[in-house]
Amino acid sequence: MCVGDSMTIGGAGDFTWRYRLWHHLRRSGAEHTEFVGPRSVLHEGSQEYADPAFPAAARAHLAGWGEGWLHLSEVVGDAVREHRPDTLLISLGLIDLGFYTGAEQTAANARRFLDEARAARPEIRAVLLPVIPNVRADTDVLFAAECARFNGLLAELVAELTTERSPLVLTGRPAGYTLEHDTHDGTHPSESGEHRLAAAFADALHAAWSFGAPYAVPALPALAQPSARAA
Template structure:
C-alpha cells in the first residue's frame, strides 16, 4: 500500500514519467482505489545481512536496472538482538557497492526505518534507534557526488503501536506516513525542480459549514539550512462527511512553498492556500486529511496560524 500511495503522490504532483521497477509485482492487490505501478523489489522476511551474504541483490539489479533505489532494510536484522550493529552497516555498505557496480551513477535513498514495539520484540526498539542514529555518519562517509546517498526519516512521528497492526507491520496509517516520508526526499533526488502543478479550482464552495467544524494542525516535519518540510492535518469536526476542504496560513518570514503533495497549493504572496486533491476531499466526520510541502526559509521559521474550511453537500 505504501508504494501505491507514493506512486499516487508522485503522479498528483506532476511526476508522470516515473517507472517503478523490480522483479516483484503485487498485481494491484492493495486496491487503493486508483491505478498505480505494481513493480517493486520488496521481499518479505529478507534481512539486509542475508541479502548481502548471499549476493541476492546483483541479479535483481541486472533485471530491473534502476536509476534510483529506495531502501528500507534492517527490520529483519533486529530479531533477538544477536546481529551486531557493525555487521548491519557492513551489509548496507556491500549492498551500496553492488548498486554502484550495476550503475555508477545510482541515486540511493536509505530509510531510517520504522520502529518496532517492545511487545513484538523486547530488544528491537533500542536496536532500531541504534541503527537509525548510525546512518547519518555512515551515509556521509559513503556518499559521492556521482552516487549520493540520502536518508529518509521514516522513524520520526511513526508510532510502533498505533501505526502497526502487530507492532511490526504497518497498517493503513503507517503506510500513509511511510509514503509521506519518502516523497519529499525522492522528489528532491529526482532533480530538485518544481514539478508541473495543476490549476486550482476556480469555483468557490457552494455550501459553507458551521464555524468551528474544521481545524487544521501545522507542523514542521524536518528542517535544513535554507528550507524545510511542512505538514498540515485537516480535521473534520462536523457530523457530516465533507466533499472538500481548504486550508489557509500566512508566512511572516518570507517562506516560499516550492512544491506540495496531497493538495493543490497556491501562494501568490505570503498567504498559502491549499485545496484538497481530487481523491482526498471526502473526509468522514471525525476524520482527517493530511498534505505536505517543501518550502524555502532564511533562518527564522515562525509557525503560522492555520485555518480551514470544509465543503459539504
Template structure:
C-alpha cells in the first residue's frame, strides 16, 4: 500500500501521506521433483532450477506495502513461514525481493524534490530475520503494475502457489469495475502462462481508514471484493484452482487496533493476516495445518 508511510514507529512522515496516496498433509499434491535422469539445462533454457534433486513446495507471497513491510517490521510473511515450515517438507518462499521497504521506496525522493533513488536495502532490516525472506511485494504496487511482471516473475521463480493481496492502491483513484476485472483476469492469466498448474489464493482488500471519509473509495473497495470473488470462481479450474477469501471478515479485522496508521498492520494485524492465509491454504489446498487459536494478544 502507498496510502500512508511508515518509517520506524510512530510514523515519521506524518503529512506526507497525501503525496503517497497520489498440498494434503505435507503438501504432496504440489511437490516439485527433478528427475535425476533428465538432461541438464541448455544454454537458452534459463537459469538452472534451485536445489536440484530436492523435493520442494514453492510459495510466492505477492502484493503491496502490507506484504512488503518496512524497516523494523516482522511482516506477516514471518509469521506464515514460522507456522508452515515445521509442517511442510521442502517449503520455499520465492520471489524477486528479500528486503523490507527502504525510506526511498516509501516516499520516493522525486515527490519531495529529490532525485529518484531505489534506496539501499542494506540499510533496512526486519525485527526478526529468522524466516525465508523471499517475496514479490513492493510498497505502493498496484495491480496494474503487477500485471506487467507476474508472468516473468512466475516463470523465473517457479512458485507452485501464488498468494496475493493486491488491488487496494488502484482503488485510491477512480477506476471502473470493468478495468479492475480485466486487470485481475490478466494477472491470473499471466501467472498461468508461466505455470499452467499454479494454485492461486487471492485475499479480499482489507478495510482501511480512508473508507470512512471517502464514499467513492469505499464503494470501489466493495465492488472490487465482490468482483474478485466472482472472477476467482469463474477462472478456477481443476488443474489450476483460483480461490478468493474474505480476510477481514475471517479475522475480525479492526482498523483501530490492527493498523498503526489506518492502513498498515500492527503486530496484531500482521498475525491476523498470516493466520488468515494459513487457514485458507490449509482449507483450500491442504497445505499445512490451520493457524492455532486463539491468536496471542501480543508478539
C-alpha cells in the first residue's frame, strides 16, 4: 500500500511514482503484486492518469493532497484492517513540517502511525522515504533545519521499532534527485522524479527482501522550470 501526500497521490495528467513502480515490478518477476488501499483517485478526485491504461485495480493507495503523518495516522489502522497490505511504502513528512507540526511532533505522529498499522496487522513491514526538502528550504533556514532534524528522528525511530516480525526499512534520498531536474515546481515530481522515487522504493524492496529487481532510471531531458516555483 502506497502512503503519502501530494507527491504520492499526484494530480490530473500525472503518471505518478506509483504507476512507475507498478510497471517496474511487473517487469521484474513480481507481476502478481497488488497495490491496495481505500483510495484510487488523483488530486481533487481526478481519474485522468497520464496513461489511461493504468489498471483501476492497480491505482489503489492511501495518499492525500495536504495530508501527512498527522492525518493518515487517524485512518491507517482501518485501511490496513480492510485491505490487508503486507508492506507499506511511505513518503510522508514534508507537509507536516511545512504547515502543521515541528520535527519532534511529526516523529511522534509517525510512531503513532506505525503503532496503528501494527495493531491492525502485527506482521506488517514498511519502507519509509525520508523527507526531501523542497524549494522552501533553499531560503528558509529554519525549515531546512526542521527537515534535517526530522530525518534524523525518523532514522532513530526506524532503528528503534524494527523487529524480525515487522521489519522497517529507511531508504536514502533518491539517487541523483534534484529539485531542478526532478520536480516541475520545486516540490512535486516531474517524470524523472517519478522514476527516481519509484527507484528508491524498488531498490529498498530488492535489497531488504529480494523482492523484484533494482530499478534502472531512464535518462530523461530536464523540464523547463517556471520562474516562480511553489513552496
